[in-house]
Amino acid sequence: MENANIEFKAASSIRANLSLIKDQISDTGIIIPRVPERLRLGENDAYEPRIISFGPYHRRGEKLYATRRYKLSYLQEILSRDPMIPLDMYVNVVGSMMDKIKCCYPDYFDLKDPDLIKMMVIDGCFIVEYLLRVHEGVKDELSSMVLIQLLKYDILLLENQLPFFILDKIYKLAITPSSSNSYPPSFTHLAIGYFNWVFQKEINLPPPPPETVHHLLHLYHLFCLYTPGVEEGAGDETIISNIDITSLTSHKDSSIMIPGATLLQEAGIRFKVKEVEGFSLDVTFNEGEGEMVIPRLFIDSSTKSKLRNLIAFEQFYPNYECKFYKSFSVYCSFMNDIINTPQDVALLCEKDIIRHSLGSNEEVAHIFNHLNGGAIIAQSHYLNDIYEKLLEAFSWFLPFSKPTSLATLLISLWLHLLLINELISLQ
Numbered sequence: 001m002e003n004a005n006i007e008f009k010a011a012s013s014i015r016a017n018l019s020l021i022k023d024q025i026s027d028t029g030i031i032i033p034r035v036p037e038r039l040r041l042g043e044n045d046a047y048e049p050r051i052i053s054f055g056p057y058h059r060r061g062e063k064l065y066a067t068r069r070y071k072l073s074y075l076q077e078i079l080s081r082d083p084m085i086p087l088d089m090y091v092n093v094v095g096s097m098m099d100k101i102k103c104c105y106p107d108y109f110d111l112k113d114p115d116l117i118k119m120m121v122i123d124g125c126f127i128v129e130y131l132l133r134v135h136e137g138v139k140d141e142l143s144s145m146v147l148i149q150l151l152k153y154d155i156l157l158l159e160n161q162l163p164f165f166i167l168d169k170i171y172k173l174a175i176t177p178s179s180s181n182s183y184p185p186s187f188t189h190l191a192i193g194y195f196n197w198v199f200q201k202e203i204n205l206p207p208p209p210p211e212t213v214h215h216l217l218h219l220y221h222l223f224c225l226y227t228p229g230v231e232e233g234a235g236d237e238t239i240i241s242n243i244d245i246t247s248l249t250s251h252k253d254s255s256i257m258i259p260g261a262t263l264l265q266e267a268g269i270r271f272k273v274k275e276v277e278g279f280s281l282d283v284t285f286n287e288g289e290g291e292m293v294i295p296r297l298f299i300d301s302s303t304k305s306k307l308r309n310l311i312a313f314e315q316f317y318p319n320y321e322c323k324f325y326k327s328f329s330v331y332c333s334f335m336n337d338i339i340n341t342p343q344d345v346a347l348l349c350e351k352d353i354i355r356h357s358l359g360s361n362e363e364v365a366h367i368f369n370h371l372n373g374g375a376i377i378a379q380s381h382y383l384n385d386i387y388e389k390l391l392e393a394f395s396w397f398l399p400f401s402k403p404t405s406l407a408t409l410l411i412s413l414w415l416h417l418l419l420i421n422e423l424i425s426l427q
Contacts, residue, residue, distance in 0.1 A: 038374035161215035
């Protein structure tokens with residue numbers, strides 16, 4: 001009898017747990033997670049907002065209280081755009097999507113439905129109104145150079161995202177057909193315009209359907225990877241043929257070892273900057289010329305956070321290694337390979353591949369050496385061809401390669417000594 005009671009209680013407990021999570025598993029693929037420690041590696045500041053929070057994860061941050069009045073002020077402004085669209089309509093639209101919203105946040109948060117609706121309405125209206133004011137050229141307290149940069153920083157944090165479908169719905173309520181002639185045709189167009197403005201670029205990314213975009217960081221990811229004249233016709237879901245998705249591994253655990261840029265140069269590799277429009281991950285290697293061509297990378301105080309959040313987004317994107325032909329996870333692993341010391345950074349700066357506004361080359365090296373140590377990278381990726389060509393050209397990259405002649409042996413020993421010397425200097 002006692003066993004029956006124990007089993008009944010266990011079954012009841014399991015059913016209770018199942019009822020709690022049944023509506024929290026996303027069937028849309030949209031995930032806005034907390035960044036786990038294996039990706040943080042102690043760099044918590046790279047994922048936390050500086051002045052304003054959006055969504056449930058950082059809503060209680062004491063340092064963010066000062067900007068809460070702006071949220072209510074911007075809510076009032078967006079309501080005044082069309083008095084025929086009252087606050088209740090915004091609340092009803094958001095409330096009708098509550099189950100879908102909850103599925104986007106896999107990490108538990110203790111908010112009841114009314115509080116969650118309130119948060120989504122206030123935060124969503126702030127983001128839409130802020131981007132509208134940027135589009136209109138309206139100047140207010142948030143238009144100072146410092147606050148523009150801090151808001152840009154916070155808007156692109158993974159843990160600070162709102163589902164894109166919320167922002168799209170709010171935009172459609174705020175911008176009615178009678179006023180739409182003077183505004184972008186969709187929130188997606190508005191957001192791309194904001195990226196062009198805040199990053200001082202002119203990337204004419206073809207706006208993807210809003211239902212395919214997870215959040216603003218996802219749209220920015222597409223914005224960064226779009227290369228005019230190259231990417232046209234290839235969206236973010238270009239599938240890599242023959243990719244081995246069953247065997248994922250960190251690149252650092254593989255048998256392929258690529259030395260730093262200075263050592264590669266001493267081995268005969270020449271580095272050259274690749275002129276492209278906007279941001280590009282299109283690294284190429286001309287085996288015949290022995291020339292590594294890398295697009296220019298601008299590095300400032302926000303670069304570490306930007307790259308870390310883009311990598312974290314990719315790591316949680318369902319089957320990202322199939323969805324994205326190019327990825328920041330792979331690109332940053334490659335840059336980490338060729339940047340081991342401040343001397344490597346100095347060489348890449350000399351070749352105009354890197355431009356930075358940090359205090360020293362050592363800071364740049366530290367960023368890449370601690371960027372994505374916890375990231376998982378598929379064995380098949382878009383830079384595989386470069387790794388293979390380098391291995392063909394220099395067999396000493398393989399730790400246990402066997403020289404076939406005395407000359408090869410001497411060259412191999414010389415290059416190994418250079419590598420050992422570089423590792424000693426790094427220590």
